Every structure is written in C-alpha cells, then in structure tokens.
Amino acid sequence: MTAPRLRPFAQVDVFSAEAYRGNPLAVVLDAEGLDAAVMQQFANWTNLAETTFLLPPTDPGADYRVRIFTGSEEFPFAGHPTLGSAHAWLEAGGIPARDGIVVQECAAGLVRVKRDGGRLAFAAPPLTRSGPVAAPDLARIAAGLGLPQEALLDASWLVNGPEWIGVLLESAAQVLAIRPDYAALAGLKVGVIGPHPAGSDVGFEVRTFIPGDAAAEDPVTGSFNAGAAQWLIGTGRAPGSYLAAQGTVLGRAGRVNIEASDGDIWVGGQSVSCIEGFVLL
Template sequence: MPSCLRNPWWCSPVATAFHTLDVFTDRRFGGNPLAVLPDASGLSVEQMQQVAREFNLSETAFVLPTKTPDAQRRVRIFTPAGELPFAGHPTVGSAVLLVDLGLVPAGGAVTRFVLEEQIGPVAVTVTTRRGRAVSAQLEAPQLPVVTDRSATTDQIAAVLSLPAAAIGTPQLEPQLASGGVPFLVVPVADPRVLARISFDLGAWQRHLAGTDDQNMYVVRVADESVEARMFGPAFRIPEDPATGAAAVALGGYLAQHAPDGAHRWVVTQGVEMGRPSRIELDVEVADGLAVAVHIGGNAVRVADGTLRVTGYAD
C-alpha cells in the first residue's frame, strides 16, 4: 500500500457501517458480543484484521458480495489473532442482522438462505417475530470428527489448575473434536469444578500451545443439558462466553454415547463471565456418529455506528 506521505489520498478514511449484537442470548449485555460490518467490500484482508483487533471481541464478521450462485452473502470471520474458516456466533449474528436490516429479504416468519464462509456454504434459518429478526439456526457445514487427544490428563489438569482426579467422568474422557475448528473437549462430573477453574497460561504454553489440543472446551453433561467453558488463548480469547463451533464439535463428541435418532442439548456458557449464553444443539445420531448437526439461538442488536479506515483495497 502506498505511503501516506507520498500519496495523501491513501490517508483519506473510508467510512463503513458497523453493528454490534449480543449472540446466543435474548437480553443485551449477555451472550457473546459480535461486531458485523454488513458491507466490507472496500476493505483489504489486512484491514479486516486491524478492525478485528480494534474491536477486540472474540470475533468480528465482515460481509461481502458472493460469487457462489446459491449464497446470499460471503462472510469472513476474524478473531484478534487471525481468520477462522467457520464460527457459530458470527454466523448466527450475521444472519439475524442481514434479515433485520432488509439486506436479505424476509420470507415471512422463517427465512432460509446460504452464507458463503471459508469452510464452504453454510445454510441458515432466521426466525422473525413482529417484524424483527430474533434468532437463527445454522446447519454445520462440516460434520464433526472425534479423535484421540495428545495431551495427558496431568497436563490438562495443570492448565485448568484442577486435580487430575477432576478430569473425566466414569462415562466420558477428554477427546479432540472438530467440525472445522478443533477443540479439546474436557468433561468434568461436578458443576462446581467448572467454577473452580483457574486457567494457567504458563502451563498452557508449556503443554498445549501449538498443538491440536490448544483450544479447551470444558463441559459438564447432564441428560439434555450441558454447562461449558471455553478457553482459547491461541485466538487471543482468554475465555469465550459462547462458542458455536465448539458446540458443533461437542455434537460429534456426545453422539458417540447417544442412541440413534434426534437429540437436543441446551448448552449454557459464559455464566462465570457474567454473560450467560444459551446454545441449542440438535444432533441426528446413527451408529454412534453425528450425521447432522444444527446449532441456534437468539441475537439482539446493541449498537450501530460508522467505522473509519484509512485507505482501501484494490
């Protein structure tokens, strides 16, 4: 990009609208906050990353025109550390916003369309109530795969500042699961254990950083409900109040222990952060495998504004 000193035109700010939403909640200041730029066509990839660092939220979504015939829009998702191929709460929040702004025409009480993401096409369904888009559900673009972990129980316990005996349950053990983004799913038996977790960044850097196990999703499973916490320092996310991609991965993990048929789990997250979230996880199970996964929840608009970015893309 030319220097501002050589070409002052490049220093002229490009103004673009942004909106923030709280996702996986029906109340403002709960759930997972998200920034969305509904028209990011004037931004370079470098600028998208700068904007994501400026907002410093777990993710920022950038909506672009799409060249995919069946998709309405393209969405690129950035954490403060880099781009993700897929993430749940930016997909849900972007879908709700696009319908609420009228950028995707509402088709009555339910509007179905496709968003193009780095992982591929993502089918979404937005529900409208009294003229406002209030919730969305997405179909996982990639079925989750579950594999063995490389981290030891002692290493996992050290990172979470828990005794090794607190890791795992009689039925469940830590495993790696991924529906596009890998997560180390760590089950615990007692909900009080979740509250006692103190994430040890030094232990994480020694044992897990740079491995497939580096994103930790700690869960307590009870029948049709799950309590969860997610720690993702590799994304510059110390802790996330709601993690849709982790819920997708969890669907594959839970399917191993579920009978064939349709199952729903309600995942609560963010309680310890003061941002309670609710993710509805629907999984179709056949022979211990997830053959279809949907996640969904509410989203509420919080703020609207204008962002000024210096220069613009080719």
C-alpha cells in the same frame, strides 16, 4: 487500496435474548474493496472475540460471504460470528433466496442458517479433525484445569475451524469451579463441558479457554458447542436435543440450543442488536 468510506456497521450480542449478557460481535455489513490487512487491523481494534466482514458471495448457492477475524488471525468458520452475521444481514434488509434458510459462504464452505421462531440456528459443519487426544496433551490439559487426570472422563479433538479439544467432566459444578492456568494450556484451545443435575432447566455447562498473548475465556462459543454436540450425541452421552449454558462465571447468560434433526445438528440461539451506525474503513 480502496479509499476509506463510511460503511454500515452493527454490534450484535449473540446467544442471549437479553442485551449485554451474551457474546458480542462486530459486523461490517459492506466490506467490498477491503483487503485482509485492513480487516485484521480493524478486528484487532474492536477488541472483541471476533469481527466479521460481509461481502457478495462467490458461490451461486450462497446469500452472502463472510470473513471472520479474531484480533490476531482469520478463521475459516466460527459459530457466534455465523449467527450474529446472519442476524445483522437480515436486519439490514437481506432477503434469502430460500424461504426460511440463509446460506452463508465462508472459507470452510457453505453453512446453512435457519430461522426457528425468534432464534437462528446453523447446521454444524463436519469436523475436520476428531478422535483421541495424545497423552502428553491430556496431562497438560489436566494441569491447566487444576484437575487430576482421572477427572477428565473423556477428551476428543473437535476441529471445525478453531482447533478445539473437548473435555468431558462429571458435572456442571466441576466445570464452574475451574480456575484455569493459561501458561499450562499454552498452544491449546480447550473447551470443557459437564452435565447439570437431572431436572435442571439447562442440560450442560460449557466453558472455553483460549491461551495466547491475551489469554481469555470466551463468553459463548458456537463452534465448540457444535463440535461438542456432534461428539456427545454421537457417543450417546447427550440426548438429541438439549440446552447448554455458557458464560456463567463471566456474568453472562449465554444459552445454546442443540437439536439433532434429519442428519444435521443445529446450533442455535437468540441475538440482539446493540449498536447500529457506520464505520470509516
């Protein structure tokens, strides 16, 4: 095991142009020599939704490699850690091999991140599971959301790392009114999306619920927004470009920009560095 040393560290607020209104991410910018157990312990200690660890790439097509940990498990891919890691890597002096495109290597493969003005956006990875949700799970989800089952206009598996189930409701107001019963949702990761009225500044409202030992609502969720965009644009329920809000009921102001372009769906947002320094690992 490598002896602990000071390593450059950043804490980034993702999907918000205003500090402390998005979803925070801890980034260890030099994780060479750390084993998975140390990474997991540190991620548990930060007590954030995710912590990432940047490493030299093993794929010659990548600019860097990332490992993504929640407080209890490692993810092959996640959205806000992708944007936050790319933001921190660029701010630390990282220079991508391709102008305007950062290529991140993660357990799910290579993910492209483009610079779009003041935003970064990642190309949504392919879904590894999609399609109908079984009737017993739909009944549990409806109970967990406190809604009659007919209020669930549609539902689909949206797995691209985290095992999300997406649920479409009739309106953003319905989404904002949910008071989840995490016991009823146990074992399921559920994301809910509903449209704002025509003419609103924001197209959709999103909320994501993660039952478990520390049941929580995620402030802003890139992976779910990526899967939801693939699902809703693909079925004609959403336009090819829209803005989603998330975190509203938590006092956040998350904004997720969705754009379908040349066969890709890009999921983007602004990020702000809030803490910079070193950690002993």
